[in-house]
Amino acid sequence: MKIVLQRTLEASVEIDNQTIGQINHGFLLLVGVSDDDTQQDIDYLVRKITQLRVFEDEQGRLNLNINEVAGQILSVSQFTLFADTKKGNRPSFTKAGSPDFAKIMYNKFNTSLQNTGLYVATGQFGENMKVSLVNDGPVTIIFDTHDK
Template sequence: MRVVIQRSKEASVTVDGEIVGQINHGLVLLVGVTHEDTEKDVDFVADKIANLRIFEDEDGKMNHSVLDVGGQILSISQFTLYGDCRKGRRPNFMSAARPEQAEPLYEQLNQKLRDKGLHVETGRFGKMMDVRLLNHGPVTLIVESPVAAGEKE
């Protein structure tokens, strides 16, 4: 599982001209799922996201998590995170999980974040979405589960 995390002052996602998810202060997640991902990967990524210290304390140091600052989450499914651009001019998406595998894992991630006490808004899985955000910092990081990062258990 691969997640691009962007610290945001505000963000929204629109489908067919309608805002379907919107947050104020928090994190925007672009979530990609690959074939080997399991619930174990979801657990790893959810824990990492909830506890990642990327918000400033009173001294301007990144010492607080999204939980610490009462932030919100806007989670967007993003199969293109597994686009392989090494050959040719058109990305190859063979590493992205099929929707029937990816959607349940994406939904599990969102639920696990909610279970940790976070307010989670989402886009619409498999739909064309327009995402707006005000990236604060800017702070953009990539979190990968051990399988996605090529690590062996």
């Protein structure tokens, strides 16, 4: 799995001019799944994301995790994280998970995040979405379970 995490002041996702997911302070997660991802990958990412200390404490240091600041998560599926751009000008997406498998894993990932007690809003898998955010910092972190 690959995840691009962005610390946000606010974020939302729209389909056909209707907001389907929205958060305030927290993380926007762009989530890509490959066919060899497992429940262990989900568990690893949930642990890393929920314990990631990238929110400022009273001294202005990045010392607090999302739970300690009552943050929220907006999770959006994004198969294009597995784009292969080595040859030509049109990316190949053969390394992205098959849609059926990727949807199952994306939903399991979101459920695992929710089971930690966090508020988790989502996009809609396989849809053309418009994602908006106000990046806070900016803080952007990339996770790749193939490179732990």
